[in-house]
Amino acid sequence: MQKYNLKQVKALASVALGAVLLTSTIALPVNSVEAASSSNYKVSKGRLISKLTGKVVKGTKTFKGKVYKDGKTLTGLKVGVFYKSGKKATGTYKGKYYANGIVYTGVKNNIYFKAGAKATGIYKGMYYSKGKVFTGLKAGVYYKRGKKGTGTYGGKYYEAGKVFTGIQSTSNNLYIDGLLNTDLIVFKGQLYNGSKLNEGVVQVEGKWYKDASIANGTITLPNGKTITVTNGIDTTPGSGSTGGGSSSGGTGEITFTSTINSDIANNVDKLGLVGTSVSSSNEKVATVKITDGKIAMTSISVGTSIITIATDDKKATIEITVNANGSITIGTIIKYTTPQKN
Structure with missing residues (x-):
């Protein structure tokens, strides 16, 4: 058996103890370090206090899931995140809206926010003005509750947001630039008297119409005179008409045109x-x-x-x-x- 003197035994023991301590230090979890750090603080009367000094902790610290600033729970911003009473919060702070601490873009309580501010623009197919769903005109487009609308607004009729010209499908009324037509007008080959199809015989731009269609054959004028027309033109023998002139037969007779x-x-x-x-x-x-x-x-x-x-x-x-x-x-x-x- 090998013999060791006392000095050798002490040296070996010292090395072994050092190895144990080194191993323990390396293996110490981070949470244990944080726990050790947290153990330096306590909350007294709502204030974060240092156990070592007994004084309020200065600066910004997180303790048990809450953020403290100069000893008080933080209400305000930390690195762009909104805290209220130390917790990430939802609400308005200095004119901006936050959700779970993060500046918000989206719709909350029917209000549209962009980067935390009430915004104007289209979001998910809806148009908002200053955060609210919009009804009215924007750049000539009619919106109704945020969607391109169909209906009358400001005295004009719109379909799918655009001022309407054409025949309205349910009423069969003729609209011109959003307004009910009030004149004699040929629209898509048919004559309208106001907003409805014409009824009766009338001359428009030198051509005769019977009801809504251009006249052909024998027609009776509003003054009781009977004439023959071809494609709306008076072709009565002796009429001298070549396409809507105002005289008849060269006699100077004035043609009556219903107006x-x-x-x-x-x-x-x-x-x-x-x-x-x-x-x-x-x-x-x-x-x-x-x-x-x-x-x-x-x-x-x-x-x-x-x-x-x-x-x-x-x-x-x-x-x-x-x-x-x-x-x-x-x-x-x-x-x-x-x-x-x-």
Whole structure:
């Protein structure tokens, strides 16, 4: 057996002890280090206190899942993260909205936020203005509750967000630039009188139409005269017509062209009222009707007539003269005025 002296034994023991301590230090988990660090603090009366000094801990520290600043739980920002009472929070701070501590982009409580601020723009197919779902016009596009809308807004009709020109599918009304048509107009090969298909015989831009279609064959004009037309052109023998001229047979005879006047009968300033019923004193000279809320006078033959426009017990009158060419001349207008109280 090998013999060791006392000095050798002490040296060996010292080496062994050092190895044990070194191994223990290397194997110590991080959590244990944090735990050791945490063991240096305590919370007293809501303040983070150093156990070593008994004083409030300065600076920013995290203790048991809460963030403290100068001893108090933090309400504010730390590295761009929002904390409230030391915890990551949801809410508004200094004008920005945060969710779980992170500045928010998205919709919360029906409000659209972008980078924490109420925003204007399209998000997931919806249009928002200053954070709110938008109804109105933006760059000429109509939105209704955030979606491109169909319907009337600001007196104009829109479909899929765009001001509409065409035949509205449910009413069959003709719209031009979002407004109900009020004139005689040929649209996609058919004649419209106002917003509806024309009824009766009328001349437009030198061509005769019967109802909504261009006329062919024998037709009777509004003045009772019978003529023969081909593709809307008067081809009656001796008419001398070559495509819509205003004279007949070289005799200087004026061609009567039925016309419509929708302006004066809808002028509230000149009439003093909005008419809900209308009548003509001589329907052989001119007829009058209301279509989709609009009043239209149509010339039939030469003469004069009094057009009465009324609503409830109020009325106004327009004296008109129908000329030889079918045009309408406006005469005396008697405006409705509110009776003076005694």
